[in-house]
Amino acid sequence: MEMTNKQKESLNKAVLEYLRSAGFTKTVETFQEEALVDPDPKSAGLLEKKWTSVLRLQKKIMELESKVTQLQEEVDKGGGGAAKKQNGENIPPAALFHPLFNILASASEDATIMLWDYETGEFDRTLKGHTLAVQDIAFDQAGKFLASCSADLSVKLWDLSSWKCVKTLQGHDHNVSAVVFTPTGDHIISASRDKTVKVWEVSTGYCIKTLQHDEWVKRVLTSEDGTTVVTASYDQTIRTWDLAKGECTGVYRGHDHVIESIALSPATTPSLTQDSEADSNGNHRTRNARTRTKAGNKGGAGAYIASGSRDKTIRIWDTQTQQEVMTLRPRGRLQSRQVGHDNWVRTVLFHPNGKLLISVSDDKSIMIWDLVQRRCIKTIHEAHPHFVSCADWNKRYPLLATGGVDNTVKVWPAT
Secondary structure, three states: OOOOHHHHHHHHHHHHHHHHHHOOHHHHHHHHHHHOOOOOHHHOOHHHHHHHHHHHHHHOHHHHHHHHHHHHHHHHHOOOOOEEEEOOOOOOOOEEEOOOOOEEEEEOOOOEEEEEEOOOOEEEEEEEOOOOOEEEEEEOOOOOEEEEEEOOOEEEEEEOOOOEEEEEEEOOOOOEEEEEEOOOOOEEEEEEOOOEEEEEEOOOOOEEEEEEOOOOEEEEEEOOOOOEEEEEEOOOEEEEEEOOOOEEEEEEEOOOOOEEEEEEOOOOOOOOOEEEEEOOOOOEEEEEEEEOOOOOOOOOOOOEEEEEEOOOOEEEEEOOOOEEEEEEOOOOEEOOEEOOOOOOEEEEEEOOOOOEEEEEEOOOOEEEEEOOOOEEEEEEOOOOOOOEEEEEEOOOOOEEEEEEOOOEEEEEEOO
16 A cells, blocks of 8 residues: 555654664665655654554454454444444543554543554553543643543643653542643643632642633633633633733633533634624524625634534634634534534534534534535534544544444544
């Protein structure tokens, strides 16, 4: 099978980093000149990881061959899923791709974190340390650490080179529902049912800042430059914060129920602010293609916030004007199928191209929305036989992971 140009570039970078670490100076110079590739510290150790995986896979060839039929049946039954991983008898509240390696991590209600090789579908290992359900997980951008938060009131930091917990962060007074690294990896930010968001210093494990909501804080994320924190709460608001000052810079209101998920637009997102009017169902219809330039956002990283709620809607917010620019909601029926989710929206994700949004819901479906056209362009019905609880987009390959109340995590080819 021929590799894509992107895969060739990744391989060349990994080979270059291996040659550099092995001290082959002359070979490095020659290879770098002929392959036309620059050093990339993020690729360090990647070739060794791949080689170890190959050796391990060679030992499992016979076992994998015997499972081909079984796996194919699971793929067919999954309605297009590339693979299905059984998560024991526990619902995965979160599933997350590693930023560099072929690792998929899933949080579990049995207080563990399960790690999988998503290329082969093979279970790799379990991380144990929490005493109650693990609610959320996050990798740092370098892929060296994993943070987890739990109903046991703690946040844990795991070193992925040793697969051991190296720090336990304690300070929340209730269930810790979400966790994220800042882009530099120097801080961890956690959200809790105790109505607070805490900022932790990774090097010391100390809480250096606390932000206050009016109700349970369900979700937290950071902007690409790490200057802004975005939170979502049971108080039906989204709030933006200046991380350095610890001050609230914006409050977004419009949802009629708990906000389950938020996402920030990537740098590729175009302007989504258009002249529009609401129809009788409350849905926004574009009057014309002319984009507002005076008040509207020009797009880009962090230009928009997407939110999914128990009110069954997805809303897109302009961070410049702090106004809602569109609502994606059930809008009647088309060919006997409802357009829009008809149950709680659990996760929203921006596609890397910035023009599409992926959402999953308790209605068992995955929906793909064209934000420029403001409509759903694809729906996977019965993606899981029960509620779809979480989703994550792979930043290296066109793959989508979803977790469901059926105790499975599925990987879907997003082509």
